[in-house]
Amino acid sequence: MTTLPGPWGAVLYDTTTTHVRTAPRRRTFRHRGYLWLVDLDRLPVLPAPLRPLARFLPPDHTLTRTPALTVRQELARQLADRGLRLGRGQVLMLTQARSLGHLFNPLTVYWCHDETGRPLCTVAEVHNTYGGRYRYLLPPDPRGRGECAKEFPVSPFFPLDGRYRMVLPEPGPRLRLTVHLDREGTRAFTATVHGTGRPASPAALLRTVLTHPFATWAVSAHIRYQGIRLWLSGLPVHPRPGSCRSDPKPVEEVPTS
Template identity: 30%
Template sequence: MSAGLKSALFPGHVTHARLKPKEHRLAYRIYSLLIDLDELDVLDQRLKVFSVDRFNLFSFYRKDRGDRSGSDLRAQVEEAMNAAGLQPDGGPIRLLTMPRLLGWAFNPLSVFFCYGNDGALRAILWEVDNTFGERHGYMIPVAEGAGNEIVQHCDKAFYVSPFMDMDLRYTFRVSPPTDKLSIRIETRDDKGLVLTARHLAKRTELTDGALLKAFFAIPFLTLRVVGGIHWEALKIWVKGVGLRVRPKPPEMPVSHIHAIASSHNASAKKVDLNEPV
């Protein structure tokens, strides 16, 4: 059914390890879809238990990502690439995200892998949602000559966990999705490592059978993720970690890290969409 498709299912697991001020670890199983944005209509036609912009057991709504307007996601991502000093050439854009289940979705992290027509990965848009209904993205160019593991850096600009400070820095280590997927996110303060999160998964052909198998293997995934976030937060609070005041989200929906700065692993630089690059 999905012969020739770049889109796929990625069952796997996520682990978190907080090192300070109190140690806390968690692990859970998960599955994500890798959706080639150019294949959305094909997926909608071929799959019976998955629909685009319509209710189904599994579904994907364009308004669930980006600026929530439901407008063309490719255009939104390419605008962010331009703002980061990159010139899109129409190459594939593939989104790693959890689907809606019975109409309900929550994604702590969705990732847009932005390729050139030559097949090289040119940029990654890390799109983060918090449980307060807010969203922010980090568009980071991929340095030329990057190996199998891509390493990117940026300063934290968006409130996620109520137990984490804002004056932190992220390091993203990713092996882009092929037969396998590996994402590791390291969060540091000025004294060292605070938290690590890892997502490991293996590629499975995207078929109705594979989707049904995933659903019954991890029933009601969205509910488990949302419930798990609040349950783990309660355990962290009981350990004595205090709450941080939530600031207003950034005015700009995406932090754009300039291509030159990224290629030299320099500090993240947020630029306005109208700023010359």
């Protein structure tokens, strides 16, 4: 079991996220922010004066958006449907917390372990700006690699096709995640998240929030701003499927690369 440091048993990562779109038109942008690495059994509960800066609420991190199930309970049920027994194994979640009344997570990652501490699977949860969420399940891989067909709409400027190639190693002091989208034999899009971690504490959180004020709002604003720029440049918008919200079977099992 990994014991996360600090008085809250969590890690804060100062991050740089880079998006590189190469087809049909090249466009690059990056933004800075921060992410939390937390243990689902020990979600941080901050002192009352700091709670507006970070809260972990079940509706924010479950597909059903209901407080009836904890994040862990919902995830365990979905893994059981795929024949994976989580039991009392540890689950680490990399995510944003609700801050100043707002939350948007383009990508949440869960590293799941069995009761002996061995890696069980990695779950990549993708969100879109329409309020939809979808989970891809990757079997264990020493380098955190996985590959899967795209099953869920994210950008309105890409159709619902292609394959993801993900590299999502469990983070330590450093965070390095990569998601590629390949379409028609071409690497159409790459997203990377790089960061440096430190134990989460009141001082660390205040420093992070002052360095990246309104970070959760900024993520949404960056994505929408870039979308407007692409639309104004003449890039065609693909119609949304009938439902962009969570799929009724929201964990898609995928093979390793």
